[in-house]
Amino acid sequence: MRVLICIKRVPAPGARINLTADGQAVDTTNLGFTMSPHEECALEAGLALVETHGGSATALTVGRPEAEEQLRYAASLGVTSVVLVPTDGNDWDPQRTARAITGAVEHLEAGADGSFDLIIFGNESADSGGFQVGVRVARALDRPVVTGAKGLTVDEDVASIRREIDGVQEVYELPLPAVVGVKEGINLPRYPTMKGRLTSRKATVDAINATGEAGGQAMVTLLSPPEVASHLVVLGDGVTAAPAVVDVLDELGLL
Amino acid sequence: MTVLALIEHDRGRLVPAALESLTFGRQLADRIGTELEAVTIGSTADGLAAHLGEFGAATVHQAHHELLADFSADGWADSVVTLIGTGNPHAVVASGTDRGNEVLAHVAARLDAPFVANVLPTGLETGADRNSPWHLTRVRWGGSLHERAVLHADVKLMTAALHRVDAERADTPGPATPAPFLPVLEERAAITIVRDRVERTAGVTLATASVVVGGGRGVGSPEGFAPLEDLAQLLGGVVGCSRAVTNNGWRNHTDQVGQTGTRISADVYFACGISGAIQHWVGASGAKCIIAINTDPGANIVTKADYAVIGDLHEVVPAIADEIRRRRD
Ligand SMILES: Cc1cc2nc3c(=O)[nH]c(=O)nc-3n(C[C@H](O)[C@H](O)[C@H](O)COP(=O)(O)OP(=O)(O)OC[C@H]3O[C@@H](n4cnc5c(N)ncnc54)[C@H](O)[C@@H]3O)c2cc1C
Ligand SMILES: Nc1ncnc2c1ncn2[C@@H]1O[C@H](COP(=O)(O)O)[C@@H](O)[C@H]1O
Numbered sequence: 410m411r412v413l414i415c416i417k418r419v420p421a422p423g424a425r426i427n428l429t430a431d432g433q434a435v436d437t438t439n440l441g442f443t444m445s446p447h448e449e450c451a452l453e454a455g456l457a458l459v460e461t462h463g464g465s466a467t468a469l470t471v472g473r474p475e476a477e478e479q480l481r482y483a484a485s486l487g488v489t490s491v492v493l494v495p496t497d498g499n500d501w502d503p504q505r506t507a508r509a510i511t512g513a514v515e516h517l518e519a520g521a522d523g524s525f526d527l528i529i530f531g532n533e534s535a536d537s538g539g540f541q542v543g544v545r546v547a548r549a550l551d552r553p554v555v556t557g558a559k560g561l562t563v564d565e566d567v568a569s570i571r572r573e574i575d576g577v578q579e580v581y582e583l584p585l586p587a588v589v590g591v592k593e594g595i596n597l598p599r600y601p602t603m604k605g606r607l608t609s610r611k612a613t614v615d616a617i618n619a620t621g622e623a624g625g626q627a628m629v630t631l632l633s634p635p636e637v638a639s640h641l642v643v644l645g646d647g648v649t650a651a652p653a654v655v656d657v658l659d660e661l662g663l664l
Numbered sequence: 665m666t667v668l669a670l671i672e673h674d675r676g677r678l679v680p681a682a683l684e685s686l687t688f689g690r691q692l693a694d695r696i697g698t699e700l701e702a703v704t705i706g707s708t709a710d711g712l713a714a715h716l717g718e719f720g721a722a723t724v725h726q727a728h729h730e731l732l733a734d735f736s737a738d739g740w741a742d743s744v745v746t747l748i749g750t751g752n753p754h755a756v757v758a759s760g761t762d763r764g765n766e767v768l769a770h771v772a773a774r775l776d777a778p779f780v781a782n783v784l785p786t787g788l789e790t791g792a793d794r795n796s797p798w799h800l801t802r803v804r805w806g807g808s809l810h811e812r813a814v815l816h817a818d819v820k821l822m823t824a825a826l827h828r829v830d831a832e833r834a835d836t837p838g839p840a841t842p843a844p845f846l847p848v849l850e851e852r853a854a855i856t857i858v859r860d861r862v863e864r865t866a867g868v869t870l871a872t873a874s875v876v877v878g879g880g881r882g883v884g885s886p887e888g889f890a891p892l893e894d895l896a897q898l899l900g901g902v903v904g905c906s907r908a909v910t911n912n913g914w915r916n917h918t919d920q921v922g923q924t925g926t927r928i929s930a931d932v933y934f935a936c937g938i939s940g941a942i943q944h945w946v947g948a949s950g951a952k953c954i955i956a957i958n959t960d961p962g963a964n965i966v967t968k969a970d971y972a973v974i975g976d977l978h979e980v981v982p983a984i985a986d987e988i989r990r991r992r993d
Binding site: 422423424425426435445446447502503504507532533535536537538539540541544545547548549553554555556557574575576577578579580581582583584592593594597598624625626627628629630631632633634637639640641642643644645646647648650651652654655657658659661663664 | 674679734735737738761762763765766768769770772773774776777778779780781782799801803804805806807808809810811812813814815816817823852855856857858859860861862863864865869874875899907910911913916917918920923924925931932939940941942943949953955961964966967968969970971972973974975976979980983984986987988991992
């Protein structure tokens with residue numbers, strides 16, 4: 410089974426998100442980088458499928474050359490090949506991102522290893538949260554797609570996908586090749602092993618040039634939402650604060 | 665030309681967010697001086713028409729097709745695309761839920777048009793004529809950041825960010841003329857259908873519980889959650905947790921509060937041993953009252969909370985439970 414997982418490099422903010430002076434980006438001076446938890450689970454899902462069914466897993470990102478860091482992380486987990494579609498630096502709109510991924514997939518599938526049986530996306534990217542890149546790629550490649558997956562198994566050439574929405578559990582069955590968007594909670598992502606970390610340093614990052622025009626949605630600027638004023642009341646230290654806490658619960662009518 | 669609101673429902677049961685997005689659509693229609701129309705998909709939703717009229721829908725298009733008994737992203741998108749073809753709306757609005765975002769992504773992919781997810785009701789500039797670009801504000805990072813964006817498109821496709829618009833009845837409710845139609849479904853709609861479906865009888869859920877007792881890395885172990893369970897039970901609530909907890913395998917992801925977990929709407933949220941990272945905060949901040957219990961007075965959750973207790977949660981949480989029992993006796 411041949412699996413592709415699409416991941417996006419994003420900053421990992423802590424207590425708050427600071428912006429650059431021009432409002433065009435998150436100020437990453439003191440930040441590390443990561444990917445969406447949904448994509449960490451997408452990686453885990455892809456690796457688990459390859460462990461069960463044999464084959465290979467490839468990770469792909471559209472981003473600045475620094476996104477190699479996330480690709481090497483994927484390699485340290487066991488992904489066999491990693492692909493970077495380099496961008497000019499600015500974040501691309503969802504249509505352009507989808508076109509770039511579609512172009513890269515077509516390029517990769519024209520090679521000796523053939524088509525991907527499954528392309529796995531996160532449900533949404535952590536930073537921009539457009540909820541669409543996977544669906545667009547599926548459409549462009551004329552493959553069926555289901556997002557929000559909380560369960561994924563493959564039997565012969567059918568992928569079974571389980572998802573939950575508002576207390577309703579739905580099961581879908583997609584003939585392969587197919588596309589799926591997964592949500593955190595579908596699995597518990599593994600951590601890299603020491604050996605994995607070492608081999609990932611030597612992994613070759615294949616570069617594929619992007620194709621495709623910009624789409625109809627463009628970012629003008631980022632804005633920090635208005636801060637909610639804090640009305641902190643410290644109720645005390647340690648167990649001596651318990652009566653004060655219960656007074657609050659009483660006031661709220663919860664006793 | 666109209667604004668078309670896609671009404672989210674499950675087998676005819678209206679999803680609350682649908683009325684938010686319908687109200688969002690009505691505000692949009694008023695702004696550009698056009699009519700508000702709605703579309704429901706599947707005959708199970710036919711009974712909703714009169715109610716949608718109260719919220720200002722002049723016409724309720726009703727897609728009828730044997731493949732539309734259950735939700736289907738492809739079938740729903742095909743139905744919306746059929747209506748775009750016949751009615752040529754200015755804009756299509758859906759709810760910023762998983763299904764709403766999914767269906768509009770499918771619509772956008774079919775039209776090769778842009779789609780803006782999770783738009784705020786404020787800051788909309790719609791331009792003078794049909795071809796003018798629109799300016800709008802959308803949420804990113806699960807709501808902890810906003811983005812000003814410009815949208816160039818023939819049909820503006822967007823979802824309304826959740827809980828940013830109050831569902832309000834129209835001053836002059838429309839008659840809501842039902843307009844059944846047969847959507848043109850692609851072959852795909854017969855493949856990507858729901859094969860099996862289980863409805864869970866939801867008791868108190870994390871999203872709706874009035875009390876949530878949340879634990880973070882500071883809880884230290886799966887067993888460490890026992891006093892939190894106890895406190896939650898005393899107050900008729902449920903236990904929540906941070907991603908550090910789910911990542912460690914201490915609790916199931918269904919308990920996770922935050923950007924990639926659940927957004928809570930509790931009356932009280934106890935945040936025990938949780939630092940209050942922005943991705944956790946966006947899930948917790950829907951609570952009306954936040955009580956932080958943390959050994960670190962400088963923790964972000966402490967500075968943002970309504971109330972704080974500085975101390976070891978392993979001592980403080982049982983002491984609160986004891987005090988509740990004492991007063992109830
Ligand atoms: C894209 C993205 C999405 C994310 N989504 C989510 C999400 O949905 N939900 C989520 O929670 N996180 C999410 N995260 C992770 C988030 O950034 C934090 O890493 C996480 O919330 C930290 O969990 P924590 O507060 O339990 O742990 P820590 O940050 O380690 O904090 C532990 C806290 O416990 C306190 N403490 C320690 N011992 C005690 C004690 N004995 N008594 C009292 N207090 C004690 C410490 O002072 C500290 O404040 C996401 C991250 C990213 C990048
Ligand atoms: N720049 C990118 N490179 C690779 N994959 C991406 C990129 N942007 C988005 N994706 C994938 O598409 C999913 C949905 O993204 P979005 O539509 O931005 O919410 C993400 O979870 C990723 O799997």
